[in-house]
Amino acid sequence: MKTLLKIIALFIILSIANCSTLIVKSWEPPFKSRTVDKVRVSLGKTDSDVTLKSDGMIKVNDVNDLVIKKGIDSITIDPTSLKAKIRLTFEKSQFSYKGKNYRGIVEIHPDSGSAIVINVLPLEEYLLGVVPSEMPANWPEEALKAQAICARTYAVNEILKTGHKRI
Numbered sequence: 001m002k003t004l005l006k007i008i009a010l011f012i013i014l015s016i017a018n019c020s021t022l023i024v025k026s027w028e029p030p031f032k033s034r035t036v037d038k039v040r041v042s043l044g045k046t047d048s049d050v051t052l053k054s055d056g057m058i059k060v061n062d063v064n065d066l067v068i069k070k071g072i073d074s075i076t077i078d079p080t081s082l083k084a085k086i087r088l089t090f091e092k093s094q095f096s097y098k099g100k101n102y103r104g105i106v107e108i109h110p111d112s113g114s115a116i117v118i119n120v121l122p123l124e125e126y127l128l129g130v131v132p133s134e135m136p137a138n139w140p141e142e143a144l145k146a147q148a149i150c151a152r153t154y155a156v157n158e159i160l161k162t163g164h165k166r167i
Helices: 002-016 123-134 141-162
Strands: 038-046 050-061 067-077 086-090 094-097 100-103 105-111 114-122
Touching: 038 105, 038 123, 067 086, 086 094, 100 114, 100 123, 114 123, 123 141
Parallel strands: none
Antiparallel strands: 038 114, 050 067, 050 086, 050 094, 086 105, 094 100, 105 114
């Protein structure tokens, strides 16, 4: 009975205050269990040595998160020797692969004598690289903001749709 009186009182207060919306329960997204904070971008498949360069320390971790190799400024991985996924982290969070610069970390997945190289990075860092590659920086600021919204929406939609499918 007290709950009913509270609801009626709240309804009367909202009516007097000229509010037409009553929030009964907060909305939860349908994919709440899926996170969209990380983006995974394939950098390609290779059957030759994978060489990554970065300023500072580079660490290679195995699937158990144990450091199995360290290097300074450059490291080369032979994909034919891999039996399981490895993860490379960079002291400066930036690296270059095949002459292009990237942010984030790298996962290398073995695949029948070759390897699939994947860049894993936060969504906002992904946008820092994608938006300038899609339109010139000298365009109006509002156009750049709109492009960032489109890129973010596309990335989140792909993550929710695929659920970060594992290789």
